[in-house]
Amino acid sequence: MPICRHHFFAIFLIPLALSVQAEGRIIVTGEASVETAPDMAMISLGVTTEAADAADALAANTEATASVLDRLDAAGVEARDVQTSGLSLSPNWANNQSTGTNSIVGFVASNQVTVRVRDLKALGGILDDVVRNGANTFNGLTFGLQDPDPVMDEARRAAVTEALRKARLYAEAAGVTLGPIAELSEQTGQMPQPMFARGATMEAAVPIAEGEVAIAAQVRVEFEIVE
Numbered sequence: 001m002p003i004c005r006h007h008f009f010a011i012f013l014i015p016l017a018l019s020v021q022a023e024g025r026i027i028v029t030g031e032a033s034v035e036t037a038p039d040m041a042m043i044s045l046g047v048t049t050e051a052a053d054a055a056d057a058l059a060a061n062t063e064a065t066a067s068v069l070d071r072l073d074a075a076g077v078e079a080r081d082v083q084t085s086g087l088s089l090s091p092n093w094a095n096n097q098s099t100g101t102n103s104i105v106g107f108v109a110s111n112q113v114t115v116r117v118r119d120l121k122a123l124g125g126i127l128d129d130v131v132r133n134g135a136n137t138f139n140g141l142t143f144g145l146q147d148p149d150p151v152m153d154e155a156r157r158a159a160v161t162e163a164l165r166k167a168r169l170y171a172e173a174a175g176v177t178l179g180p181i182a183e184l185s186e187q188t189g190q191m192p193q194p195m196f197a198r199g200a201t202m203e204a205a206v207p208i209a210e211g212e213v214a215i216a217a218q219v220r221v222e223f224e225i226v227e
Contacts, residue, residue, distance in 0.1 A: 024224070024225035025222050025224055025225060026167050026171060026222070026223045027220070027221070027223075028163050028166045028167045028170065028220075028221055028223075029163065029220050029221075030159040030162035030166065031159055031217070031218045032155050032156075032159040032162055033214045033215060033216040033217070034151050034155045034158065034214065036212060036215070037210070037212055038120070038145060038210055040116060040117060040118050040143070040144055040145065040146050041120060041123050041142065041144070042115070042116055042117075042143075043114070043117060043123075043127065043138075043140070043141050044115075044138075044139035044140045044141075045068065045112070045113045045114075045115065045131075045137065045138060045139065046110060046111070046113070046135065046136070046137030046139055047061055047064045047065045047110065047111045047112075047134055047135055047137070048108065048110040049110075050106055050107070050109075051106060051109075052105075052107075054089060056107075057106070057107040057108060057109040060109070061087075061110065064134035064135075065134065068130050068133060068135050069084075071130050071133045071134075072113075072115060072126070075126050075129060077115060077116075077117065081117070081118065082113065082115050083114045083115075084113050084114075085114065086110070086112040087110070087112075088109070088110050088111075089107060089109045091104040091108075092104065092105055092107060093105070112139070118146065120208075124208050141208075143210055143213055144213060145213060148215060152215050155216060155217035159217040159219045160184070160219055163219055163220075167221065167223050171225070176225045177225065177226040177227070178223050178226070180223070181223055181224075182223065183220075183221070184219060184220070185219065186217065186218070187218040187219065
């Protein structure tokens with residue numbers, strides 16, 4: 001009977017050891033970015049007006065915003081590339097130091113205008129023109145690509161190539177044989193995004209450094225280890 005128990009345990013341990021070897025993997029991440037010249041820009045402008053009366057503040061804002069939109073249209077910016085948002089009207093408070101009380105001394109109206117500029121050569125002139133004709137706040141300028149997919153795909157390919165290079169290096173250093181890919185995924189929160197890079201100044205009314213945009217990608221790859 002003891003001999004039988006020993007044989008039972010030997011038969012049980014052999015497949016368990018083989019199972020552990022079959023599950024060996026090398027897990028790496030690959031990152032890559034591709035830089036390219038942008039072909040569009042997004043600008044965010046604001047129109048703010050003040051008046052003693054709420055209706056007058058809003059009317060003045062409407063007139064100034066209309067002037068900005070007219071200038072954009074004259075510059076060749078299509079209606080689909082212009083969006084107004086964030087229209088607000090609020091009281092302008094002042095503190096009376098002698099009485100310690102606050103009182104309304106007027107009203108402030110504001111409106112935001114977001115513009116997509118597809119002709120970068122016209123960007124400086126457009127900025128100069130709208131500021132001269134109603135826009136009195138500037139909230140930001142970003143560059144991007146009208147069709148980022150081809151550059152994104154190039155970055156993804158380069159990220160996978162980098163993952164393969166690292167996996168082969170680790171396998172060689174560890175003295176094991178790299179097997180097939182068991183799993184490949186693009187990292188959540190690391191999707192390709194345009195980012196500002198270096199560049200030169202454009203010839204325009206307002207000097208603009210359009211630079212380049214860098215499209216970045218990151219992947220996670222699991223490789224099996226072959227015995």
